[in-house]
Amino acid sequence: MPITEQLSDRPRILVVGGGYVGLYVAMKLQKKVKDHGGIVTVVDPLPYMTYQPFLPEVAGGQIEPRHAVVSHRQHLKHAELINGRVSAIDHKNNKAVIVPVAGEPFEIEYRDVVMAAGAITRTFPIPGLADTGIGLKTIEEAVALRNKILERIESASLMTDAAERKRALTFVVIGGGFAGIETIAEIEDMARHAAKLNGRIEKGELRFVVVEAMGRIMPEVTEEQAVWVVDHLRSRGIEVMLNTSLANAEGGVMQLINMADKSPAETFETDTLIWTAGVMANPMVRSTDFPIEARGRVMTGTDLRITGEDGVAIEGAWAAGDVSAVPDVTGGLPDGTCVPNAQHAVRQAKLLAKNLYAARYGVGQVKNYKHKNLGAVAGFGAHKGVAKVMGIKLKGFPAWLAHRGYHGMAMPTFERKFRVVGGWFTSLLFQRDTLQLNNLENPRAAFVEAATPKPRV
Ligand SMILES: Cc1cc2nc3c(=O)[nH]c(=O)nc-3n(C[C@H](O)[C@H](O)[C@H](O)COP(=O)(O)OP(=O)(O)OC[C@H]3O[C@@H](n4cnc5c(N)ncnc54)[C@H](O)[C@@H]3O)c2cc1C
Numbered sequence: 439m440p441i442t443e444q445l446s447d448r449p450r451i452l453v454v455g456g457g458y459v460g461l462y463v464a465m466k467l468q469k470k471v472k473d474h475g476g477i478v479t480v481v482d483p484l485p486y487m488t489y490q491p492f493l494p495e496v497a498g499g500q501i502e503p504r505h506a507v508v509s510h511r512q513h514l515k516h517a518e519l520i521n522g523r524v525s526a527i528d529h530k531n532n533k534a535v536i537v538p539v540a541g542e543p544f545e546i547e548y549r550d551v552v553m554a555a556g557a558i559t560r561t562f563p564i565p566g567l568a569d570t571g572i573g574l575k576t577i578e579e580a581v582a583l584r585n586k587i588l589e590r591i592e593s594a595s596l597m598t599d600a601a602e603r604k605r606a607l608t609f610v611v612i613g614g615g616f617a618g619i620e621t622i623a624e625i626e627d628m629a630r631h632a633a634k635l636n637g638r639i640e641k642g643e644l645r646f647v648v649v650e651a652m653g654r655i656m657p658e659v660t661e662e663q664a665v666w667v668v669d670h671l672r673s674r675g676i677e678v679m680l681n682t683s684l685a686n687a688e689g690g691v692m693q694l695i696n697m698a699d700k701s702p703a704e705t706f707e708t709d710t711l712i713w714t715a716g717v718m719a720n721p722m723v724r725s726t727d728f729p730i731e732a733r734g735r736v737m738t739g740t741d742l743r744i745t746g747e748d749g750v751a752i753e754g755a756w757a758a759g760d761v762s763a764v765p766d767v768t769g770g771l772p773d774g775t776c777v778p779n780a781q782h783a784v785r786q787a788k789l790l791a792k793n794l795y796a797a798r799y800g801v802g803q804v805k806n807y808k809h810k811n812l813g814a815v816a817g818f819g820a821h822k823g824v825a826k827v828m829g830i831k832l833k834g835f836p837a838w839l840a841h842r843g844y845h846g847m848a849m850p851t852f853e854r855k856f857r858v859v860g861g862w863f864t865s866l867l868f869q870r871d872t873l874q875l876n877n878l879e880n881p882r883a884a885f886v887e888a889a890t891p892k893p894r895v
Contacts, residue, residue: 442544446518448477451794452534452548453517454524455720456482456510458780459554459759461850462787467795468516474799479518479548481536485510488577489849491780492858494617496580498624498819499871503581505857508850520546527551527726529755550754550794553728553736553744554787557717557760557778566688571612571713574621581878583712587625588632588874590709595638605707607644610692612684613715614650616658619667620816621714622648626676627819632872646676647706651683651697651715658814659826666833667816667824679703687711717778719761728755735763735775740806742790743797756794758786768810776809780848785809815841820870 451471453460460480468478486507495501510519522538529551537543559573572586573579587609594606609629611622626646633639648655648671654664655678668678679694682703686693692711694703719735729737729747736744736757742764743751758764760778764786776782789807796802815825815837823838825831832840842862849855865871877883886893 440544441538441541442546445520445546446477446479448475450518450546450548451476451478451550451552451798452524452546453478453480453552453554454527454534454722455554455556455761456480456484456514456519457487457554457556457759458783459556459787459790460552461487461508461510461513462784463552463554463758463791463794464514464517465850466788466791468514470795470799472516476549476798477518478514478516479520479546480510480514481520481522481524481534482510483521483523483539485519485521486577487850489845489854490575491845492849493574493577493580494620494624495817496577497574497583497587497621498628499584500624500820500862500865501858502861503577505854505861506580507577508854512853513851524555524722525725527728529727529752532754548754550756550798552790552794553723553726553755553757553761554759555720555722555761557719558721559713560716560718561713562715564684565686566690567684567711567713570687570690571711573713574617575717583625583710584628585874585876585878586710587629588872589876591629591632591636591639591644592874594643595636601707603643604645605690606709607639608706608708609644609646609710609712610708611648611712611714613713614648614652614655614678614680615714615716616656616814616816618648618650618712618714619656619671620818621712622646622676623671623674623818623822626674627822628870628872631870635872644675647679648676649679649682649684649694651681653681655680656814656816656824659816659824660831663824663826663831663833667818670818670822670824670833717760719778723761728752728757731763732773733763733775736761738762738764740765740767740808741793741804742786742807743793756790758790759783762786764807767806767808777811781812782809784848815844817841 464480489506492506522536525537526535590606594603597603611618681697685695696703738757739745744755744757763775766776793804796804813827817823823841825837825840846859
């Protein structure tokens with residue numbers, strides 16, 4: 439039977455993406471819409487929502503990868519789930535094209551659409567970056583990164599060639615925003631612990647470098663706190679290179695340049711290049727008939743409806759999160775729109791669900807989005823962090839506690855909160871887990887080696 443005949447024939451709210459926004463919108467609406475005879479359909483190539491603020495801790499081995507994601511099947515039981523990606527939307531005719539993870543692309547009809555496809559890693563055309571680098575936007579990247587760092591340490595401890603060993607023990611993060619700083623701090627903590635357990639690596643052999651093109655890191659915290667973070671990282675032996683950028687990464691040779699005059703800064707080799715230098719709205723929005731603004735986001739009103747070029751709301755079309763340009767009436771980016779972060783994504787999703795419900799079923803009122811930034815919390819490995827919450831500035835242990843407290847609470851669903859917090863308690867008792875899983879990229883290797891006859895090539 440064709441897949442389209444197996445899908446619901448109820449009036450559909452199509453949710454494009456099941457991340458922060460998609461998951462919350464669907465959780466809030468799935469049952470209410472069903473009671474009205476409709477259906478919420480969530481389309482995402484992934485069967486889970488990723489709690490991205492936990493990715494540095496997953497990379498650092500503080501959180502189990504599966505605990506940092508929320509299963510759609512488990513928590514969206516009243517919604518229709520399609521594992522695939524939306525490749526095009528023709529809103530004038532209320533139709534979308536879906537490319538499923540298996541089978542042929544097909545068309546689906548909807549009554550309302552929620553654009554929630556988020557953002558993707560933004561890169562620049564730097565030679566060698568695509569061959570050597572890895573991002574930190576998905577759980578798979580975090581898992582691979584952790585295993586790679588631990589594997590490099592273990593392998594380096596057996597290397598006798600000094601240059602080869604140095605390269606294996608050098609870890610580089612490009613991008614001094616929240617994600618980059620948390621990542622370098624978490625992996626430094628984990629790598630030092632792993633090296634100590636190994637016993638054949640000297641403390642001074644490990645090298646950690648974070649490269650930032652601007653004159654300061656972490657724009658989300660105050661200048662004074664950013665300076666403190668730089669001092670803190672340097673006190674841990676992490677090199678923070680400001681006003682510096684990566685010009686070339688071919689063959690794992692990092693050629694850094696000074697931003698001011700583009701003169702060469704430093705050249706060194708690494709096997710581990712982590713790119714966290716920004717995100718951009720999901721380019722899939724360009725395959726829709728929605729208006730796109732200068733930063734590539736869907737034009738959105740304060741009530742979270744997608745608007746036309748003239749600012750007038752488009753019937754049945756909604757957007758929130760990183761893919762949307764929602765006006766921030768309290769400030770935000772220089773163009774007056776909300777910054778792409780989870781704080782906005784979650785709140786916008788909850789309001790979007792209420793507004794859509796009010797507009798479609800006449801229950802409640804459509805309201806405008808307004809959220810004043812509450813601040814920021816960042817963890818830098820066990821018992822270390824920085825925070826600015828509602829004007830209160832914290833550093834070190836209290837900031838780390840605030841970080842854990844905030845994210846423990848913010849993790850969606852009780853079940854997932856419980857797993858994450860449970861894991862934190864376990865690592866308090868048994869320390870950071872530095873176990874490396876081998877051969878995840880080639881799990882059949884052992885079987886193939888044992889099997890006869892060998893597979894045909
Ligand atoms: C490492 C890291 C750390 C972060 N830390 C913080 C933090 O501490 N605090 C904070 O406030 N924010 C943080 N953020 C930002 C925050 O995670 C994002 O702003 C938030 O995830 C945005 O939610 P969203 O729903 O718009 O997008 P996402 O959560 O990214 O969800 C988008 C979904 O759309 C799906 N999708 C993509 N393409 C398609 C398609 N064609 N069709 C269907 N589905 C599609 C994706 O698979 C994904 O599930 C961090 C981000 C990263 C990467």
